Amino acid sequence: MAESVETRDVELLRRLAAGDDDAFLEIYHRHQAGLFRYAVHMTGSPESAADVVQETFLTLIRHTGNYDQAKGTPAAFLFGIARNHLRKLREKEGRYVPLSEELAQGLSAGENGDSWRTNGNGHSPPRRGQAEAILEGLERAQIAELLRDAILTLPDHYREPVTMCDLEGKSYGEAAILLECPVGTVRSRLNRARSMLLDKLRPARLGPKANWARPGGK
Amino acid sequence: MNDEMTCREFDEIVHEFVRMELLDVSVREAALQHAEHCEPCARRMADATALAVASEMIGQSAQGAQTPARVETSLLTAFQKHHRRASWRRTLEWASVGAAAAVLLVFLWTVSGRPRGQSPSVPKKDVSSQSGMPLDAQAPATSKGDAASQAPDAAVADSSLSETYVASDFVPVPFTGAISADDPGMIVRVQLTPASLAQLGYPVAETPDQELVLADVLVGEDGWPRGVKLIQ
Numbered sequence: 001m002a003e004s005v006e007t008r009d010v011e012l013l014r015r016l017a018a019g020d021d022d023a024f025l026e027i028y029h030r031h032q033a034g035l036f037r038y039a040v041h042m043t044g045s046p047e048s049a050a051d052v053v054q055e056t057f058l059t060l061i062r063h064t065g066n067y068d069q070a071k072g073t074p075a076a077f078l079f080g081i082a083r084n085h086l087r088k089l090r091e092k093e094g095r096y097v098p099l100s101e102e103l104a105q106g107l108s109a110g111e112n113g114d115s116w117r118t119n120g121n122g123h124s125p126p127r128r129g130q131a132e133a134i135l136e137g138l139e140r141a142q143i144a145e146l147l148r149d150a151i152l153t154l155p156d157h158y159r160e161p162v163t164m165c166d167l168e169g170k171s172y173g174e175a176a177i178l179l180e181c182p183v184g185t186v187r188s189r190l191n192r193a194r195s196m197l198l199d200k201l202r203p204a205r206l207g208p209k210a211n212w213a214r215p216g217g218k
Numbered sequence: 219m220n221d222e223m224t225c226r227e228f229d230e231i232v233h234e235f236v237r238m239e240l241l242d243v244s245v246r247e248a249a250l251q252h253a254e255h256c257e258p259c260a261r262r263m264a265d266a267t268a269l270a271v272a273s274e275m276i277g278q279s280a281q282g283a284q285t286p287a288r289v290e291t292s293l294l295t296a297f298q299k300h301h302r303r304a305s306w307r308r309t310l311e312w313a314s315v316g317a318a319a320a321v322l323l324v325f326l327w328t329v330s331g332r333p334r335g336q337s338p339s340v341p342k343k344d345v346s347s348q349s350g351m352p353l354d355a356q357a358p359a360t361s362k363g364d365a366a367s368q369a370p371d372a373a374v375a376d377s378s379l380s381e382t383y384v385a386s387d388f389v390p391v392p393f394t395g396a397i398s399a400d401d402p403g404m405i406v407r408v409q410l411t412p413a414s415l416a417q418l419g420y421p422v423a424e425t426p427d428q429e430l431v432l433a434d435v436l437v438g439e440d441g442w443p444r445g446v447k448l449i450q
Contacts, residue, residue, distance in 0.1 A: 019301035021294065028290060036285040041276075046283075053285045057293050061300050143272040144279070151276075166273040167280065194233040198265050 009074035017064040028057060031075060034168070035082050041163040042086050044152045052089065056082045072180065079178040087156070143201070150200040158193035161186050166194075223252040228259045236267045388436055388445030392419040395438075403438045407449070418446045 009030070015023035032053055039049035059081045067077050151162055164175040165186070172190075176183040228249055234240040235249050253260045409430040410418075418435070436445035 019305070021298065024297045025290075025294065028293065032285045032290070033283065037280050037283050040280060040283060050286050050289055054289045054293060057289075058296060061293070061297050140272065140275060143268060144275045147269065147272045148276055162273075166270075167277040169277060191230065191233055194266070194269060195229070198262075198269055201269070202265075 006073045006075075010069055013064060013067055013074055016060075024061070027060075027074070031078050032057075034075075035078060037168060038079070038163055039082060039086065041151065041167050042156075042159060043089070044148070048089060052082055052085045055085045059085070073177065076178050076180060080180065083160075146201055147197065150197050153200065154193055154196060158189055158196060161190040162193045162197070165190055223248045225252075225256060225259055228252050228256070229262065232259070232263055232266045233270070236263060237270050388434075388447040389418075389420050390445050391443045394442055394444055401439050403436060403444065405434045405436055407432065407434050409433075410446075415446065418443060420446050420448070 009027065012023045012027040012030075016027060035056060036049050036053050039052040040046055043049055043052070056078060060078065067074060071077075072080075151159060151167075154162065160179055161175055164170045164178060165172065170178070172183045172186045176186045179186060231240055231245060231249060235246060240246055240249075249263075253263050410433050411430060415431060415433070420433075432449040434447045434449060435443045436447070438444050
């Protein structure tokens with residue numbers, strides 16, 4: 001199935017290079033949504049994401065001939081272009097991602113010595129306020145909002161696997177193809193990123209206790 | 219590993235465990251057993267679950283997101299413009315190649331067809347309306363003085379090169395400036411009425427009336443006629 005998708009994409013790229021409007025529209029419709037969501041998750045801004053998608057396809061129009069089938073799939077080629085544009089966008093804007101107020105406060109508390117430290121057994125020693133699971137007491141929507149902001153604070157190489165696997169539901173293998181790195185790298189970065197996210201969210205605990213997050217409670 | 223899973227080991231697998239990505243049954247059982255007896259790890263598991271649920275929520279909320287329609291419109295326009303330009307570029311490239319090939323062929327034909335030892339013929343040049351002398355359309359481009367002295371010889375050479383240049387030499391058009399040796403002027407063959415010939419300063423008495431006359435007009439770089447020469 002994946003192979004036929006790739007074959008179709010390669011065929012479309014070939015026709016696109018010859019100036020076929022329909023081929024361009026078809027390849028655009030096949031990939032724009034995935035690229036847009038990826039860019040939204042990476043930038044936190046639909047406007048910037050739309051710009052990234054536009055720049056990605058403009059690059060494709062101008063440099064269709066740069067695609068080399070031996071180096072990867074057309075989808076990976078497009079994601080590679082999008083990643084480059086995201087990198088340029090960040091360099092150009094020198095942007096700092098706006099954090100929600102609660103998360104910003106929580107992070108600054110963490111910087112003041114309240115970070116998750118591990119003991120020899122891999123866990124932090126019990127401290128005041130840690131008797132409950134750190135995300136208990138938050139509404140789902142609240143957690144989602146905080147998580148969205150926390151993801152934006154991750155370094156790129158951690159944010160990318162989180163975006164692809166946890167938000168977009170891609171397998172490790174699919175993410176590895178798009179990120180052009182080994183599956184093991186995706187896996188280890190993802191694990192590390194998830195732990196970082198928990199650490200970032202931990203100080204944001206608010207409100208009354210809620211048990212929705214218990215295992216099996218979803 | 220069953221009973222001996224440490225908190226560090228638990229920490230390494232907890233996210234995959236709650237997302238059901240951990241398929242090894244024995245490891246799953248060991249993790250569950252560890253969480254039952256370790257309160258911090260049980261909390262860690264709850265947090266990891268909350269994180270997984272929140273991630274799923276974010277993913278689902280963005281599921282229907284599409285790039286704004288204006289992007290598609292502007293991209294399609296850019297695509298068509300790009301390929302129109304590319305098509306023109308290709309056409310121009312081919313035209314350039316064709317022109318270069320034609321020039322090369324003419325050059326080769328000229329070089330191979332010319333009698334040995336004869337200098338390349340350059341039509342026109344060195345015409346002065348001030349001199350009042352007949353102008354030589356086939357004289358090689360040299361200085362004005364040289365042209366005046368070489369005109370008779372060149373006129374002889376003309377007749378051997380082109381049988382049509384037999385009727386007369388160029389007659390300068392009155393009240394026009396001199397044409398210099400390096401002026402890349404050109405000769406235009408036209409049909410003229412006797413009246414037009416008279417306007418160009420040609421002695422019309424020498425031409426039959428009521429007939430169009432075939433003539434070569436020597437035109438300077440500025441577009442003004444400098445000399446006229448009858449062909450028949």
